[in-house]
Amino acid sequence: MSPTGERVAMATDELQATLPPAVTVYERSVYSDGDSTFALVNDADGKRRLYVAGPAIADFDGGTVQGDGQVFPLTYGNAMALAEVFPWLEPTTAGRQSAFGFGDRIGLATPGHVRAVRDSDLVPVFAQQSIREMDRTGRSPEDVLATAIFGVFQEGYEGGFVADADHLMAREDVERTAGVGFTMFTCDPSEHVVADADSMSEEKVEAAFAQIEDSEAILDRYAGETFEAKTDGFTWSDSFSEIELKRAAVKYYEAIEFAEELYGWVAQAVDGDFDFEVSVDETETPTTHLEHALIASELDRRGVEVTSLAPRFVGSLEKGIDYIGDLNEFEADLKGHVAIAETYGPYRLSLHSGSDKFSIYPFFEEYASDYQHVKTAGTSYLEAIRVVAENDPDLYREIHAFALERFDEDKATYHVNTDLSNVPDIDDLTDDEFPKILDQDDGRQLLHITYGSVLSATDENGEFRFKDDLLGTLREYEDDHYAFLEEHLGHHVDLLTGEIED
Known part of the structure; x- marks a missing residue:
């Protein structure tokens, strides 16, 4: 049963009989609400459309008569109208539940994605695309969300899903995606990460650190402090030397400040709950456990409520292929990051470029099954x-x-x-x-x-x-x-x- 409508038992054949032979009905999409019937159909031209019969026809735009009802284009406006009838079509949040991101760059993949995750406990992210990807594929936030909603409806999937505005770097993009109904916002501060800090001489680190406005406060907060984290069967503790702390601050502090700023933009743009992820994975060098703990501590101190964080793991996570690197080293690296995420959050560990990383998935299942978020797209x-x-x-x-x-x-x-x-x-x-x-x-x-x-x-x-x-x-x-x-x-x-x- 859905919150306001119900699946129409044994109605597909009856509906099909009212339509031209070239029009086929997606069986799982046949629902009723009051005196109205809804379904997704494959029209005579091979394109999907929304079929509506009954008084609800008045709530949709662009219809043409088809059988006893009308068929409507799969526009953003019609998706929103359908979600008004069936609230399980509205994107939700995952919070700290483990999730899986399905990127759909073409706009036709959601039904297949639903079938892949339907029997899983993972929260699906069916609408997941960055502004960069939208620009490259000629799509819009409205289109990405609408195709996800209609794909979910086609499969009759009532389990809920998340809409992730991925790799956000500008305020206008936050406002665009929030305005159409996205519920997860992934901050990409890569332009603010000083990636070459790892290879700087100590003299350059000292000079760069001195330029940080908050430099003395950073030393007061973290110099000599021991960071600790613990999870089942694993305990970690470590501390920065002064030069290591300064190097980490040079590398990440501007990125942390940007994450705080973007979080504020999201909070202003969204009326209600939202998921917020910080991604620091797009660097050449891995995020150390100490760096992760520093980032988490600073985000918490600034009131940034992180639901997931993407560190740069050891090894190579190239697009579309399996993990490249030492699996034992990855396992040890992951265990430390899991402990930090559980201790300083808890929040989910996010694996970007997660497509086809089959050799490391068992480690996520073993150590991070309660706090994992894997993203795929390509x-x-x-x-x-x-x-x-x-x-x-x-x-x-x-x-x-x-x-x-x-x-x-x-x-x-x-x-x-x-x-x-x-x-x-x-x-x-x-x-x-x-x-x-x-x-x-x-x-x-x-x-x-x-x-x-x-x-x-x-x-x-x-x-x-x-x-x-x-x-x-x-x-x-x-x-x-x-x-x-x-x-x-x-x-x-x-x-x-x-x-x-x-």
């Missing part, structure tokens, strides 16, 4: 490309060639060690061998990193070169798309929750 795009590779080889061949042209420029914003010489020459493969490229690390990264260029590329007439054909293929082979997502993302979820062992 791996869902790769599953969309897999649909193309299996069903439209000519389109895949064009996308692959274009990705090779764009790779050197597009990789500038990523930390990867992709070797394109390892990518199979597409001319040496038969059509049915194309999906193998998506099972090879360098091939995955080639396609992952160039997603923005592929989705935004236009021809001399201003028409999309690939996007419309890509979307058309995904609609035509919708069942494959959902099945690939369910299997691949479901494997992530199962490992993180201990349902299977890798």
Whole structure:
């Protein structure tokens, strides 16, 4: 049962009988509220639309008559109207519950994501996208949220979900995403992290530290202090030397101040509860346990209520492939970060670039199962490309060639060690061998990193070169798309929750 409406028992066939044969009803989406009936349908042109019959028709815009009711476009306004009827469609917060982020760069993946997480205890984040990703894919906060809502409705999923405005760096972006209904806000202070502080000479550290307005207070608060943290079976304690404290302050203090400022913007923009994450993972060097404890202490002192924090873990967390590094070292690093998160929060540890990090998921399940937040995005795009590779080889061949042209420029914003010489020459493969490229690390990264260029590329007439054909293929082979997502993302979820062992 939903809060205001209920699933219509055995009504799909009855509804289908009132519609043209070319229009199909998504069975899990058929609901009633009072005298009105609602469903998501796949219309004759292959596009999804919202079907409404009864008095509720007046609450939606852009309808055309279809059977006994009307069908409406899947706009943001219509998504909000539907959520008024069924409040379980409104994004919620996760608080400190473990969560999993599903980034959908295309706008068609949510039903597959729902199937991957439906039987899990993880709180799903179905709407998760950064402003940078939206700009690269030609989307908006309204579009990202609307596609998530309609995907949830299509699957009849009443378990609740979060909407994450990821990698926020500007006040206007906070206000844009808060204004349309996002409930989680991820602060990206990377521009304020002095990444080369780790390699500075002591003289340069001293000079840079002296420029911090709060420098003497930092020494008063933390010089000589022992930081301690404890969790089941693990105890940690350590203290900074004076030069180490100054180095950590030079590296992170401006970022901490920015996080406090952005938190204030969110608090002003949101009327109600929200989740707040601070991400310091986008640096070349790992966040030490002492640095983590310092960041947590300062955020707490400033009244910043963090629900998750993303440190830079040891090893390499490249896009779209498994973890690179010493697993024993990672395990030890994670245990310390977990203890700090539980002691100084509690808050969740967030793993960014979490796609396909299968070898380290068991550690998260063992040590951080109650306080974990894993974010994925590009791996869902790769599953969309897999649909193309299996069903439209000519389109895949064009996308692959274009990705090779764009790779050197597009990789500038990523930390990867992709070797394109390892990518199979597409001319040496038969059509049915194309999906193998998506099972090879360098091939995955080639396609992952160039997603923005592929989705935004236009021809001399201003028409999309690939996007419309890509979307058309995904609609035509919708069942494959959902099945690939369910299997691949479901494997992530199962490992993180201990349902299977890798």
